[in-house]
Amino acid sequence: MAEVLPSSFRLQATETADTVFSRLLIGSLFKDQTFQPGRTFTDKYTERGGQIYIRRLGKPNVIVSDARVAGGMKFTHAQTADSLVMIPRYDRVNVSEEIYEIVDTLRSSGRSVEKVNEVIEAWKEKCQIQYMSYLLKTPAIVNQVEVGGAMLTADSGGLASATLDDLILSMTNTIKQIRYNGGRPSVILINPDMVALFQQAAIKFGNAYIPQTNEELVRTGNIGKLFGINLYDTNLIGAGTPIAIPVAGNALPNTGNAANCEYIIYDHDTFGIAADLWAPRLIPAIDFTGSYGQCDSIMGGGVANPALAYAKVNAEVIE
Numbered sequence: 001m002a003e004v005l006p007s008s009f010r011l012q013a014t015e016t017a018d019t020v021f022s023r024l025l026i027g028s029l030f031k032d033q034t035f036q037p038g039r040t041f042t043d044k045y046t047e048r049g050g051q052i053y054i055r056r057l058g059k060p061n062v063i064v065s066d067a068r069v070a071g072g073m074k075f076t077h078a079q080t081a082d083s084l085v086m087i088p089r090y091d092r093v094n095v096s097e098e099i100y101e102i103v104d105t106l107r108s109s110g111r112s113v114e115k116v117n118e119v120i121e122a123w124k125e126k127c128q129i130q131y132m133s134y135l136l137k138t139p140a141i142v143n144q145v146e147v148g149g150a151m152l153t154a155d156s157g158g159l160a161s162a163t164l165d166d167l168i169l170s171m172t173n174t175i176k177q178i179r180y181n182g183g184r185p186s187v188i189l190i191n192p193d194m195v196a197l198f199q200q201a202a203i204k205f206g207n208a209y210i211p212q213t214n215e216e217l218v219r220t221g222n223i224g225k226l227f228g229i230n231l232y233d234t235n236l237i238g239a240g241t242p243i244a245i246p247v248a249g250n251a252l253p254n255t256g257n258a259a260n261c262e263y264i265i266y267d268h269d270t271f272g273i274a275a276d277l278w279a280p281r282l283i284p285a286i287d288f289t290g291s292y293g294q295c296d297s298i299m300g301g302g303v304a305n306p307a308l309a310y311a312k313v314n315a316e317v318i319e
Contacts, residue, residue, distance in 0.1 A: 029251045030125040032221045034132075034234040035273070039222075040187050041131065041301070045087055045272040052274050054085045054147075054304050086145050087274050089300035093130055095123045099282075101290040116293040120280050123295035129252070131273055132236045134301035135264060136257040136311060147272070147302025150264055150309035153177075160262055160314045164197045167262075174265050174310045175227060183308035188231045189264045191238025195223070229265070237261035257313050266309030275299035 037043040045052050058080040066072050097119045140148030153174050161167035171188070178185050221232045238261065240254030253259070277297045285292055303309045 030121050031128050031236055031251050032234050033124065033128060034189065034221050034232055034236055035128055037273070038268075039230070040189070040232065040268055041271045041273050042269045043273055043275070044269075045304075046274045046276070048276075050090070051086050051088045052300070054087065054272070056083045056085055056304070058082050084145065085140075085147055085304055087147050087272060087300045087302060089274055089276075089298055091130060091300060092296070092298050093123065093126050094296040095119055095126070095294065097293040098285065098288070099291045099293055100288060104290075116280070116282055119293040120295060123280070123297075125251070127275070127297070127299070128236060129258075130299065131301060132258055134273070135266075135271060135303065135309070136237075136261060136313070137302065139306050140303070147304060148306060150266060150303055150311040151306050153310050153312040156311070156313045157315055160193065161197065164201045167194055167197055170312060171226070171263065171265065174312070175229070178265065178267070178308055178310065181307040183267050183270070183305075185229055185265045185267055185308070187264075187266055187268045188226055188229050189234050189237065190231065191262060192233065192235055193238055194262055195233045237264070257311075260314045262312040262314055264309070264311040266303070267305075270305045270308040271301070271303055273299065273301040275301075 035041050045054060060080050061076075061078050063076045065076075097115065099115050134147075135149055137149035139151050140146070153170065154177075155170055155173075161170060175185055221234050222230055223233045224231050235251065236254070237258050238254060240251070240259060275297055276299070277295070280293070280295045283292050283294065
């Protein structure tokens with residue numbers, strides 16, 4: 001009986017010691033594209049200029065008086081003081097990759113086009129990390145002109161939530177605080193550890209989590225709604241990739257407040273990003289035969305009204 005090779009095997013009739021490149025490309029792993037204009041932040045503040053001032057209107061003082069008493073029909077005059085909040089734009093996010101023509105000629109994979117796409121993806125990832133840094137920077141203090149980041153929740157500084165009950169209690173207290181402050185939260189960002197708590201108790205009555213499945217989930221991380229608020233799973237916060245990267249090309253590890261952040265709840269209109277992009281482009285190189293794949297941008301951002309954005313930042317995270 002004749003032996004038949006499995007379809008996954010290919011018979012090589014000629015021995016060779018040559019090095020070849022496979023046509024199959026394994027893409028680099030990048031952070032989630034969590035921040036989307038109009039969904040998780042506003043780009044309404046984008047204007048030309050090195051700094052952008054947002055005019056925060058003062059609230060008029062409305063008087064209730066007894067019309068029957070002397071002077072009760074007179075107005076009480078007051079001046080309403082507006083304030084200015086500044087978004088400075090001095091963060092330049094750029095990348096320039098050398099693409100050698102001779103290397104592309106020798107490679108059977110035809111890497112050049114994919115390399116430009118990878119340059120753009122790397123730039124996009126760095127932009128997302130930069131956006132998160134704006135949301136998690138030090139909150140603005142009284143009379144501070146430059147925008148700051150989200151306020152810290154009352155239970156920040158402790159351990160991460162160990163159960164879904166702990167997480168829900170913390171979130172509802174934060175939502176309640178934003179409502180008392182006069183706002184309506186529209187976004188909840190949670191790290192993968194907190195998503196795991198939902199998955200472990202997905203059918204628990206009363207957690208008010210409504211999962212959502214469509215093609216947008218992979219692109220934006222929007223996994224559903226919690227208390228009517230859009231809920232996003234993002235690896236921009238939480239433990240992230242280990243410091244010892246096992247495979248070259250893995251997503252960057254989270255550090256600082258991003259690594260210790262459990263969740264962020266805010267009104268997306270109060271989180272502004274002002275950014276300009278001058279690339280991407282592919283231009284001929286001047287000192288070698290080949291091209292430069294480039295992206296260049298300048299940006300700034302922050303929380304215009306810190307009373308409408310809260311982040312829970314723990315002393316340590318779930319391992």
